[in-house]
Amino acid sequence: MKTFIPKDDPSAKSWFVVDASEKILGRLAVKVATVLRGKHKAEYSPSVDMGDFVVIVNAGKIAVTGNKLLDKKYYKHTGYPGGISDISLGKLLETKPEEALKKAIRGMLPKGSLGRKMLSKLKVYDTETHPHESQNPQPFPSA
Numbered sequence: 001m002k003t004f005i006p007k008d009d010p011s012a013k014s015w016f017v018v019d020a021s022e023k024i025l026g027r028l029a030v031k032v033a034t035v036l037r038g039k040h041k042a043e044y045s046p047s048v049d050m051g052d053f054v055v056i057v058n059a060g061k062i063a064v065t066g067n068k069l070l071d072k073k074y075y076k077h078t079g080y081p082g083g084i085s086d087i088s089l090g091k092l093l094e095t096k097p098e099e100a101l102k103k104a105i106r107g108m109l110p111k112g113s114l115g116r117k118m119l120s121k122l123k124v125y126d127t128e129t130h131p132h133e134s135q136n137p138q139p140f141p142s143a
Contacts, residue, residue, distance in 0.1 A: 006043045006050060013121075014052040015132065018140035021061035025068075025104055031140070032056065033108035036118045040141060049114060054140070055123045055132050060097035064089065074103065098124040 016035060020028060034040055038050030064072075069090035077084045092100045101124050109115040123132060 004043070006045045006048050008049050015055065015135040015137040016052060016140045017055045017057065017130070017132075017137035019058050020056050020101065021058040022063055025062050025064050025100070028056075028062070029101065029104040029108060032122070033105050035141070036105070036109060036121055046110075047114070049117050051118055051121060053121045053123070053132075053135070053137075055125070055130050055137050056101060057125050057128055057130055059101050059124050060093065060126045062093070062097065062101065069093070097126050 018028070018032065032054050035054055036051040038044050038048075038052070041050055044050055070088055072089040073086045074089070074092060075084060075086045089100060102119070102122065105122060106115070106119055109118050123130065
């Protein structure tokens with residue numbers, strides 16, 4: 001008996017669309033990361049990108065619980081002494097709501113080239129419209 005090794009077949013990838021309005025940030029990120037990794041498929045393999053494309057609309061209407069809007073901070077450093085800067089989740093949602101969702105989902109994907117390849121299949125938009133209608137995206141599974 002031979003072991004089944006799945007292959008990365010681009011034609012087998014589906015497109016899903018999810019409306020993020022009034023959804024909790026972390027709970028939505030878990031479900032989207034699962035679909036991007038391909039864990040919802042029976043032929044899942046951790047070393048192969050088996051995931052599907054996900055289009056998220058209304059990213060600016062995402063909800064968070066507790067005091068995360070003020071307390072949660074995102075840090076970046078320039079590499080120079082004293083070059084650290086931070087931004088709160090509330091400020092990030094006001095200025096770039098797509099980035100808040102991408103950061104949450106990126107943290108749940110594998111690190112390295114495989115995770116970057118999976119993240120490239122994520123499309124996030126602040127408005128209701130998106131330019132991926134020709135791919136016929138299906139409603140998001142269980143969201």
